[in-house]
Amino acid sequence: MNPTVLVFLVLYFVIVLGIGVWAMRRGAGENLEGFLLGGRTVGPLVTALTLQSTSMSGYMFLGAGALSFTQGYWALWYAAGDLGGGVLNLSLIGRRMRKLSQILGALTCIEYLERRYPSPATRLIAAGLTVFLLSFYVLAQFIAGGKGMALVTGLSYPVALFIAVAIIITYTFLGGYLAVAYTDFFQSLVMVVGVLWILAASIAHLGGLTSANQAVAALDPSLLSVWGKDLAHRGQWGVVLGAVLVFSIGYMGWPHVVTRHMAMRRPATARMAGAYATLWNLLFVPAPYIVGILAIAILPQLDDPELAIFRVSQALLPPAVMGVVMAAIMAAIMSTADPLLLQTGSVASRDLYERFVNPGASERQMVLVSRGLVLAIGLVGYVVAIVQPPAVFDVVIFATSVLGSAFTPAFVCAVWWKKANTPGAIVSMLAGAVASVGWQLAELADRTTVHPMAAGILASSAAMVVVSLLTAQSAPVPPHILRAVEEAARVGPIPNAAR
């Protein structure tokens, strides 16, 4: 391994660990709100970038490049939704969720759902789904991190995995949400620099974008179309809709992403955070997809499409820049793994342990339990990743589609539809999860040309509306919740708020 690349990687790891120690010294672990939400002190820029880097995992450097390398410009349907995922999330539910979560006294997004849709069943189902799916997602990020480290350093997979997992667990364990948010902020900047550098080098290498597209067309003109290789997706609008939805409105159903709203300094933080999110997305999102397309012309004989971006970097960049790019790839993976780990630990401690096992736990005990669970989940993830690693991106697509399908209507209706009630939310979560899982297991996407995400969202949204209306008399929304939702809708100071 080139020593320059190693220096950049070590420097990167030292910085993220330093942020973890800084967050701990700033008092992130002194009480539960500090550990889980950074004391609700996060400003718009950090909110936007932690939201975006959390949403964009190692998928952007491995999966996105692979998709566009094999399907050409068709892959940009995913980017088309992804570009607006942040601002859509912040504009639709950001301000209201920040306000409502504080009015209802919720510290995790699952606790928030239970306070809005009061029933132990809400929490049990939501927490169960979250812990189960996020554990899979954490596992996928660990494996991607281990493989990335092994590829870069030349170390064996178990050793590389150990280093990657140990660093993620350490700073999450030390600094909680604040460490996660600020490392995400730093990592999002590294990601942008890294990917834009590869993009610029690729375009320059091919003599400009027009020449690059002509070179791709010379190999296969269908790769320039919006319908995929050999026009395989021509007219499949159900698949196109799902591709756009999964990374746009789908984010509103991801618990580890919407938690960012609850940690904002104030509800209005969502406004500028939305602008920063769009700006960052415009710089970052299209680049990996376009590099994947250019790789068709640069490396036509590439055997593993998932390595398209990595191999292009190796072929075109000097070692020092390669070090930045490798740090960017690790940043993408780690900035998703850390909030997943924290979220899974938070939900397991607050929403399962404290709610159902030890309701009398003190704040200090709960921070200890949260930290212990972060460590335990990390260690179990490491063991599974060593013993039987599943295919990374199958797991990512599975987990994110089910999360989005199950939770999007519950989070959106919580602040926008006063008639959304407990039975509606419970049936909606179950219907979305079952429809999305069933769609994927039965491989209905190919037969129906409808994406699992589209099917899942349709099922959960219909269930929310129909069941809420049918049970409006028998299970009315409690008056104090109606008042809280009305207050959250109003733009103004948070009543009886500490800040």
Add this chain to the structure above:
Amino acid sequence: MFGLPWSTTLLVFGAPLAWILYTLGFLVVTRHWEREEDEP
């Protein structure tokens, strides 16, 4: 443009443009948020 079919050009440039317009619209519509939140 850039050697792409018109439909691909529309996707490549239209999607970012649409989100830029959405974001600008969001900023305009919500310009009173900070002020009203600060009011007692």
